[in-house]
Amino acid sequence: MHKLACPKCFEPLHIQNNSYICSNNHCFDIAKSKYINLLLNPVKATNNPGDSKESLLARKAYLDNHYYDCILHTVEDTIKKYQKESMHLLDLGCGQGYYTKSFQEDLGKEHTYYGLDISKVAINMATKYTKDIYWIVGNSKALPFSNQSLDIITAMFTVVNNEELERTLKDDGYIIHVTANPNHLIEIKELIYDEIKIKSDQYIRLPFQTIESYDLTQKVSIPCRGDALNLLMMTPHYYHIKKERRHVLDTLSSLDVTVDIKVTVYKKEEK
Numbered sequence: 001m002h003k004l005a006c007p008k009c010f011e012p013l014h015i016q017n018n019s020y021i022c023s024n025n026h027c028f029d030i031a032k033s034k035y036i037n038l039l040l041n042p043v044k045a046t047n048n049p050g051d052s053k054e055s056l057l058a059r060k061a062y063l064d065n066h067y068y069d070c071i072l073h074t075v076e077d078t079i080k081k082y083q084k085e086s087m088h089l090l091d092l093g094c095g096q097g098y099y100t101k102s103f104q105e106d107l108g109k110e111h112t113y114y115g116l117d118i119s120k121v122a123i124n125m126a127t128k129y130t131k132d133i134y135w136i137v138g139n140s141k142a143l144p145f146s147n148q149s150l151d152i153i154t155a156m157f158t159v160v161n162n163e164e165l166e167r168t169l170k171d172d173g174y175i176i177h178v179t180a181n182p183n184h185l186i187e188i189k190e191l192i193y194d195e196i197k198i199k200s201d202q203y204i205r206l207p208f209q210t211i212e213s214y215d216l217t218q219k220v221s222i223p224c225r226g227d228a229l230n231l232l233m234m235t236p237h238y239y240h241i242k243k244e245r246r247h248v249l250d251t252l253s254s255l256d257v258t259v260d261i262k263v264t265v266y267k268k269e270e271k
């Protein structure tokens with residue numbers, strides 16, 4: 001049984017016809033492609049280039065070609081360390097769902113998987129992988145889950161809301177937070193900027209009990225132009241490139257990049 005709850009009143013949601021409905025009659029549609037729209041106040045498309053369709057397609061192509069599977073595998077290994085039987089696992093800010101669907105493929109279908117993102121376009125793309133995951137358009141600020149219902153929450157390169165993590169995570173559950181270190185994709189920054197600002201990438205610790213924290217640093221070789229451009233396009237840096245630097249894109253035929261990420265596992269503080 002799923003753990004979905006109304007994002008307005010947090011009462012459990014039940015399927016009725018083609019909608020999810022709570023006991024207070026708040027009703028949410030299931031889209032044709034089978035995602036559930038649990039976004040309260042539809043957020044207008046922002047100017048954030050990271051969320052553009054072009055950027056999402058580039059991210060999908062790049063991830064589908066397995067260039068970031070070192071990130072996938074380290075997160076999966078971490079989940080396996082903390083896993084229990086029949087878990088409820090939320091991939092928060094799942095984008096177009098590459099990691100979420102891979103978790104299900106690799107960790108097994110005995111668990112229940114939810115992929116949630118604020119972007120309808122991204123979630124719609126995710127539904128193409130499989131309909132066997134609860135794909136949710138929603139906001140990390142009002143997670144559509146019952147209190148203490150989730151065993152694992154993965155948050156990979158995305159924004160989180162601490163109160164909502166605290167509310168929805170089980171007392172014996174874990175948050176797996178993946179963030180970029182200052183050297184992550186340093187080669188792209190060198191390509192695009194005259195001066196590299198390191199401050200913007202500083203790690204912000206979440207206010208939970210740290211169980212472990214480690215860095216993964218690895219070189220990834222991208223041997224073809226198309227995939228190198230995909231990687232550029234899925235980062236915000238691409239959209240900040242100055243006119244006088246655009247020529248570097250014309251001649252780009254391959255790219256070697258550094259993956260440098262931090263994986264931190266948190267638990268709730270003991271009360």
Ligand SMILES: C[S@@+](CC[C@H](N)C(=O)[O-])C[C@H]1O[C@@H](n2cnc3c(N)ncnc32)[C@H](O)[C@@H]1O
Binds near residue numbers: 093
């Ligand atoms: C950099 S992408 C990472 C996507 C995916 N986790 C990955 O690693 O490929 C960040 C994602 O967070 C989503 N996002 C941003 N704000 C959000 C919010 N308030 N609630 C849910 N998702 C959000 C964006 O739409 C985007 O898909």
Ligand SMILES: [Zn+2]
Binds near residue numbers: 007009010011023025
């Ligand atoms: Zn409700």
